[in-house]
Amino acid sequence: MRFQSLFGLIALLLVSALLSPVNNGRNVFLEPQNLLNIVRFASENGIIAIGMTLVILTGGIDLSVGALLALCAVCAAACLMRYQVGTFPTVLLTLALGALAGWVNGTVTTRLRLQSFITTLAMLSAARGAASLWSGGYAIPLAFGMGKDDAPPGFRSLFAGQISLLGLDIPVPLFYFVSVGAAVAFLLKRTGFGRHVYAVGGNETAARLSGVPVSRVKVIVFAFSGMLAALAALLHIALVNQGSHIDGAGYELNAIAAAVIGGTSLAGGVGTVLGTMIGALILAILDNILGLRNIQSEYQLILKGIIIVLAVAMQRRQER
Amino acid sequence: MKKRRQMLALMLAFTASVLAGTACTQKQDTASTEGQSAAPAGQTGNSGGKTFLIGMSQANKGEPWRQAMNDQIAAAAAQHPELKVVFADAAQNNAKQVADVENFLQQGIDLLIISPNEAAPLTDVVAKAHDKGIPVILLDRKVNGEKYTMWIGADNKEIGKKAGERVAAWSKEKGLKPANVLEIRGLEGSTPAKERGDGFRDGIKSNPDVKIVAQQNADWLREKAVPVSQAMLQAHADANVLYAHNDPMAEAAIISAQNAKKDMDKTLFVGIDALPTPDGGIRSVMDGRLDATYVYPTGGAQAIEWALKILKGGEKPPRVRRAANRGSDGGKRGGTLQEIWGQVNGCDAVF
Amino acid sequence: MKELRRGGRNIEHNLLPTQATAATMLEFRYVGKNFPGVQALRDVSFSVDTGEVHALVGENGAGKSTLMKIVSGVYTDYHGTLFLEGRPLTLCGPQDARRYGIAIIHQELNLIPELTVAETLFLGREPRTRWGTLDSRRMKREASTVLERVSLPVSPDCPVKRLRVGEQQLVEIARALEQGEHPLRLLILDEPTSALSAAEAERLFEVIGDLKRQGVASIYISHKFDEIFRLADRITVLRDGAYIGTYPTGEMNESALIRLMVGRPLTDLLPPQTANPGEEAMRVEGLSLLTNGTGYGRGLDNISFSLRRGEILGVAGLMGAGRTELLETLFGVYGRGQVRGRIFIAGRKRHIGSPQEAIAAGLAFVTEDRKTQSLISILSVRHNMTLAALKGFLRAGVIQQPAERAAVQEQVERLRIKTPGDAVTVGTLSGGNQQKVALAKCLLTAPSVLLLDEPTRGIDVGAKAEIYRLIHELAEGGAAILLASSEMPEILSLCDRVLVLSHGRLTAELTQAEATQERILEAATLRRATRDAA
Structure with missing residues (x-):
């Protein structure tokens, strides 16, 4: 199944390279700078999608990630600009806020025995409202510099900087993406917690009867998803230079799309982190090549829909 | 089981306290209108000491x-103690906006200011208010038919044209042959996006060397415009001008251009809206990021001015008011954001 | 290529005159079926007569299910020919089979839990009024009639999920009877009584008898020899996909049949008794389960007993007597608020409020329904097996894979689980092997008390014997075993003592010497009789 999405990625890369515009004899799509741009933009969605994958694996869904991204973006921007607390406390507070919101998602879901679709839908609404109140209805712009009212430039280099490696300027979001992916993949494959995640999604009753702490597992995955949304928010504000309450609209759907293209089953119990990462890359490449070809946005939307269905249908066939 | 009950109690308590909080403000509202609703609507015109x-x-x-727009209305109204404004937000939902207006009618408003989400769905409820003898001021978008008192709005096409003329002039001045323009458009299919695009094309006609080499949609959103403009810059490394249909998207273009290590001094960044907010376009021009932005006036302050004239003076307003559009070269002006906004927005010449 | 061959065969066999007599309902002629890499069925030829109950026996994997899927239209690409009443029969799908009056009742229940009984019976062909709306009155009326035919005293409005497994099976049978305009010609029953109580099974046998008198042919698949010898007119044996033979029931006996099925003599299914009880492993005092007035899940009323190490204690009773509920309550499935009474494990009073605490207290539970309660069918054999005992394989939260693999390998060998490897999805194994995996999962937690609920439900003779042997080994090794079963022979020959439940009450506690079929049945119907009188 994983190979299926990998195959899809390679096929898309080939098609994109073929269709790419050529400038002065150079293939624009294959230029290192362009490829780095793709992974930079895939990273944000990819990180959210990894959290989403955890939740989906337990048989749930997290619709609140986009709104949590907005809330955490406002939180981080406010911490940096209004309260001037410095980089490190900002990062800590923002991640804690995301994890807390996720914890609330999980606790409400398990304690009140609601479907996570409903609880996270409620959180989506609540988080947007809170973000709008907090920001005052306008985005909080970030000005980096050493001045009194400026945000520490260290924050930007930490989340939107570049690292020179092998002669390439690697955007730092890629490092976050890869390390989060590796950590969560290890968590799922090699730890007891990971086994519990798959068991809860595979058959909740059997998992409970096998002594798996089902509620605790669910609360943890939601908290994880919230925290990864917060991490994405930090990358987001460093990229767009502002924390806005309207950001992240529809991000939950992109994250679900990445997970599903990567072979995660919405029924729970089936899916891998690597698959999701590939799914996020596929979506980013698609956006990029359609942009490079200057294709009208309506066609982009239609094409994206078709590709999602195709990707999932092909995996279904493979399963049979 | 116990925890479940505790949690439900907590949620209920929160809901109750929020409702109680808003109930208080509601009470104030009704207090100030109580005298109002007793008086027939027709008398409000010449009652001096009344509140509206x-x-x-x-x-x-x-x-x-x-x-x-809301903030400007609130600020303008705050200078007139006899005016009390209640706000409702439809959150892009036509049905909600219809309900909001119905709600206002129930509260017994003396005048309705509305910026409709879409024309057709709101035509009926606006007509209903108008039929009741309540003056209606439309802002930005119109409704169908004639049943409203006045419309205050700006001309997107005119703004787009001014932006185009600016680009044409700048290109000639720099001697660029050709001058390549990347256009970052607003939500595809929306009227402002179409008009800002069409107007721009009119504006650049005067200089045949100006060419739009790529156009992409970014839904008015800064976060979406970053990857979109990045790809455009990648495909068109020879771009000279980035024209975005609003300031947030123009800001995104600047971020992308910096990432692509473009020579910022030789590239022109043009946006539209010029909001006087900390994240707005005027600030951006003052800080030297944007090269130009064009005020798209909200008409909020004018709406309050005209509301006063209608309510207190019984004046019959013109049906259509156009606010002036002017380029903002914020760096050349002094004062606070609000003052600059006042300078560029204050003149309301009629087109 | 395959098509060509099949076509060729058809022609060849159609030329031969059919040897069927007028009484022949269905004839199989040289029927075979290939799966990639496996020949699941080859050259099966026999016939089923009108008004005959024809038993089909064989171990799991012998090809019974494959054959029945061919008859019911699930598989359409097979070799050979079927004849229905002398005419060649070609089915395009399961719906087609229904049109010919062929109905199948699967071993695995196939009901939608949220629908009512009436909706279930008429699913897909609901009666309409003349305005095209649902004619629910007619639906309920007809449903009541059909339910009477299977002697199932439930309301047509009752949701299927409220019924116990046994009652659901009777609904399935009722659905097969309710064929509408297509009269039932052939009824296939796949392990129909595996979840039924003795009384419910009796009702079913009566229904089968009625149908037989009406000339309906039945193919009866079962592992239960007493039923086969009682019901069947003839017995056909399959082994490893091959046809072994068809025998009149009168000329057969149990051991000869086992020999034909297994291909080797099986001295005795049940091992000899070696009861050697040690000290007390578990004591239960005044255990009650409150139903909270919901009516869903029946309660338990003041049950007390004790269980020694090395002892096998049987729990008998009719459907709904509370056998499963007793085991579930001990295992902490129900919330603390619903449970009263005290549980002592090895002399210590333990609070068991969740399965987690039950496992920590040394209990293990093999549930009645493998598919929904015990196993996670999409996960691998290894992941399933170590799920309950995962703590033992962790170091700083990380799984020590070599230790885990070794433990799994040990269980695979000990329980003789037939699996291509430990990474295989557990859902692909046969029923018996799945049950062994479920058992192994429990054993890995090194329990002192083992709760087994219907441990041999729906598995074949060979696997059954192995599980019996295993239960004995465990008891000999000092485990205390509480065994709930609806199969009387299992209770009578395996258990050292028997608890009999009736309507949530403990009505008898019998030693092995005292326990006879009659005494158990008497105790199992005790309260029902008094209630009927009242």
């Missing part, structure tokens, strides 16, 4: 430009 209740129905407060 104005309902402001906003289509979507999520857009900064509309938030600014």
